[in-house]
Amino acid sequence: MDRASLPVPGPSRLAQLLGLRRLLGSDHAPPSAGAATRAAEVSTPAPRADAPARSRAVLVESLGQKVLHAWLQNRNQTLLPLTLNLRSLDLEERSLVLCVAASAVAANGRGPDLGLADAALARIGAGERERQVLRDALAAGTTRGLFEAVTAAGLGTHAYGAALLAVDRRDRVNQHYLAYLAARFALPDDAVASLHRRYRM
Template sequence: MTIRTRRLLQWLGLAADGRSELMERQALELPATLSAAPAPGAMPPRPLPPPPQLLLQEQVAAKLLHGWLQNRHQTLFPLALNVNNLPPAHRMLLVRCMQATAAMTGAPPPLEALAAIGGGTAEKAALDEALPPLPLLLESVRREELGAHAYTAALLSAADGPAGQAWLDYLAAAFALPATVTADLRRRGRRRLRPRTR
């Protein structure tokens, strides 16, 4: 069968075996539209571009989502820690984390680190109070979404050495902090997190 004959049969709705798809569809009371079979060697039809309004909506939605994620990232993963920007209950949670960090790593009371992040008299006095149970403290930090803040506070008040590193790794796992966040905080180091003392 030549290509011309095959095309003629397709145009008439006839298959090579003499069967007519059009007549079968009429007998079954189906719509008479035939599925156009592409000609051999023919290019497939190009899909229609989306309407301009849909493109505009997608672009605006992407920009809004990007802005929201940036703001959310800055809220959850602070570049600098300042307890004066937090509510009193959150301040006390961070003081408790610093206190627990010093106790777990063998560091002295973190008076200097607390002063460096804006801690006042009330926060310094809280260092002398008894620590709550550690599971309760970590759960409170998670519930308030202060994991990155607590990790930063621990980074400032942990003792150097294996004990301090192990404690920081434990907190990163307990608060489910991304490795990129913890690596960035460690790379900037304690000196860059603390303001310069005069």
């Protein structure tokens, strides 16, 4: 088919095609510079008046979390005595602590190693009076009501530390008895670990 044989649209059809072209052209025309500027102004939020206060609140919260985290990491030094000192206790409290140490010394059933116990307890202030209390407790051989009295007096940490020092912690029976004391006095695992590190033989 040659070009001459193609149908030529009539005037009304041609007007329709031109109107459609103008309509499509107006829909796809690029936005003007003014329209782009107005769109950018709408999409960019204005700074809030309370922005400085919000920034300060975020900073304070962040610092508070860091301080709390540091305190939790070092709570053993905060909550436990830096050193166990029998001299800081009154006579009744000292006796309770030494009775617990005596129960640990006697726990393995092979006879007490009083030389080890005396030397170790001297590190926390035990003198002649305390050595005699230890021997009297060993002779009595009873713990009836002892652990309840220690717990009521808030001396679980001191008592566990004294028992820890008074025995050979390499002995398996002693290890189990120390674990029993820790559970009996409801000492946290991290507190027990802190005492073991502090009084490493």
